[in-house]
Amino acid sequence: MATEVELSKQCLPISKVPKYSSDWVIKVFVVRRSKVIPYKNQRNEGVFKTLILVDEEGTKIQATLFNKHVEKRKDFFELSRSYFIINGRLDRVNPNYSSVHKEVEIAFTDNTIIKESKTNISTQEFSNDVVVILVTVKSLIEEGRSRRREIIVTNERYDLTSITLWGDFAENDGELLEKMKYDKPILGFCDVRVSIYKGNFGISTIPVSSVLINPTIQKATELRNWYL
DNA sequence: CCCCCCCC
Numbered sequence: 131m132a133t134e135v136e137l138s139k140q141c142l143p144i145s146k147v148p149k150y151s152s153d154w155v156i157k158v159f160v161v162r163r164s165k166v167i168p169y170k171n172q173r174n175e176g177v178f179k180t181l182i183l184v185d186e187e188g189t190k191i192q193a194t195l196f197n198k199h200v201e202k203r204k205d206f207f208e209l210s211r212s213y214f215i216i217n218g219r220l221d222r223v224n225p226n227y228s229s230v231h232k233e234v235e236i237a238f239t240d241n242t243i244i245k246e247s248k249t250n251i252s253t254q255e256f257s258n259d260v261v262v263i264l265v266t267v268k269s270l271i272e273e274g275r276s277r278r279r280e281i282i283v284t285n286e287r288y289d290l291t292s293i294t295l296w297g298d299f300a301e302n303d304g305e306l307l308e309k310m311k312y313d314k315p316i317l318g319f320c321d322v323r324v325s326i327y328k329g330n331f332g333i334s335t336i337p338v339s340s341v342l343i344n345p346t347i348q349k350a351t352e353l354r355n356w357y358l
Numbered sequence: 359c360c361c362c363c364c365c366c
Contacts, residue, residue: 167361174359196359336363
C-alpha cells in the first residue's frame with residue numbers, strides 16, 4: 131500500500147481526471163452520506179448508499195455504493211473526514227437521477243481502494259455555498275411520507291432567512307441542529323434551491339444538497355467573528 | 359445497479 135505522501139503526489143483534482151477512466155487517485159472530503167436504502171424493481175433488487183464528496187478545488191461529486199460495496203466499505207466515508215479513492219470508475223451520470231455533478235459520478239469496483247487520509251483537504255470554499263448562523267429550529271412536520279423542518283438563519287447583515295430541510299435533512303441534520311441551537315453553529319449549505327413564497331425569499335434543500343456544521347472555511351470564520 | 363426533488 132502506498133504511503134500518504136506517495137498518494138498525495140499522485141492525486142488529481144476531479145476536474146482533471148480523464149472521463150470514464152479507472153486508473154487515478156483523488157482525495158475528497160465527505161459532506162454527505164445517506165443511510166442505506168433498499169430498492170427493488172423489475173430488474174434488480176438490493177441496497178445502495180450515496181455520498182457527496184468534495185475535492186480541494188471545491189468540485190463536488192456524487193458516489194453511489196451498491197450492494198456488496200455498502201458492506202465492504204462500511205468503515206469508510208465518515209462525515210467531515212478525508213479519503214483517498216484509488217482506481218474508482220468515473221461513470222456518466224444517469225439523467226434519470228439527480229446528481230451534484232453535471233457529467234460524472236464515482237462508481238466503486240472490486241479494484242477500488244479507499245484509504246483514510248490523516249490530513250483533511252484544505253478547501254476554503256465549496257461551490258454554490260451559503261454560509262449562515264443558526265437562529266431557530268422549528269419542529270419536525272410529518273405528512274404521509276414527507277418530512278420537513280424549518281430553520282431560521284441569519285448572515286452578517288441580519289437578513290433572517292427561512293431554510294426548509296426535507297427528508298433526512300429534516301430528520302437527521304434537523305435533530306442534530308435542535309440539540310446544538312443554543313451554541314449558534316455556523317452552517318454551510320451547498321446546492322440548495324431558492325424559493326419565493328408569498329413574496330418572501332426562502333431556501334429549501336434538494337436531494338443533492340449538503341449541510342456542513344461549523345465548517346472550517348474562511349467565510350465561516352468571518353461570520354463567527356462578526357457574531358462574537 | 360437508484361429512494362426522495364416537496365409545503366405552508
